[in-house]
Amino acid sequence: MLQLNRTKANALLLGVTGGIASGKTTVANLFADLGVAIIDFDIISRQVVEPGMPSFEEIVEFFGEEIVDRDGHLDRKILSGIVFQDERKRKRLEDILHPRIVDTFIGQANEITKKAPDAIIQAVIPLLFEVGLQDLVHKTLVVYISRERQIERLIKRDKITRDHAANIIKAQLPIAEKAGMADFVINNENSLDDTKSQVEELWKKLKQIQDNP
Ligand code: ATP
Numbered sequence: 001m002l003q004l005n006r007t008k009a010n011a012l013l014l015g016v017t018g019g020i021a022s023g024k025t026t027v028a029n030l031f032a033d034l035g036v037a038i039i040d041f042d043i044i045s046r047q048v049v050e051p052g053m054p055s056f057e058e059i060v061e062f063f064g065e066e067i068v069d070r071d072g073h074l075d076r077k078i079l080s081g082i083v084f085q086d087e088r089k090r091k092r093l094e095d096i097l098h099p100r101i102v103d104t105f106i107g108q109a110n111e112i113t114k115k116a117p118d119a120i121i122q123a124v125i126p127l128l129f130e131v132g133l134q135d136l137v138h139k140t141l142v143v144y145i146s147r148e149r150q151i152e153r154l155i156k157r158d159k160i161t162r163d164h165a166a167n168i169i170k171a172q173l174p175i176a177e178k179a180g181m182a183d184f185v186i187n188n189e190n191s192l193d194d195t196k197s198q199v200e201e202l203w204k205k206l207k208q209i210q211d212n213p
Contacts, residue, residue: 011113012210015137017128019175021154023143023188030199041125048100055100142182
């Protein structure tokens, strides 16, 4: 379990995950309306590979200059192409990135709890279960929608074909499987109001857990 700066900290870390377009951001924003802080792993994973960051240097050293674009940034498309085809290189990339992402996350969580020792913090981690990051958080939440609804929302949001959407979803761990591993599930199948009520219920529960650990 993540060791927060426990001077007096009674913070609760909620790992929020789900599938593509299942509503993680939507749910995170509803929690934020209730005062819950957000740490976004997608943002952190982009920050740690900014030019000049240690991960950037290590990646360039291993993969070579061809993964740097004209502006001096990492060319994520070329890099994903390389690691998609080579398991050993994918593992190396993960080994470089993973510790930095976790360190940055712990740093951000500590910053929040320094100011608010009783904070509830949500860490939005798309690949929480795939990467095995359960131990970083106290509780896990899966934002669930059915496969059909997921396809619909993905088509609408990203303006892609049904086949394309179905293929993206097929390559991911099914949300139902993730839901089976989570402490909590929010069903985001229906209206935003319905989801909002579930978020409010869960927020009350988390407060209770925090008050009676
Ligand atoms: P990604 O994995 O791609 O980052 P996500 O899991 O964060 O996606 P969102 O971006 O929150 O998902 O939601 C996906 C799309 O579905 C968005 O266009 C959002 O506006 C829409 N959406 C989310 N929840 C609902 C809902 N309850 N009703 C209707 N539309 C919704």
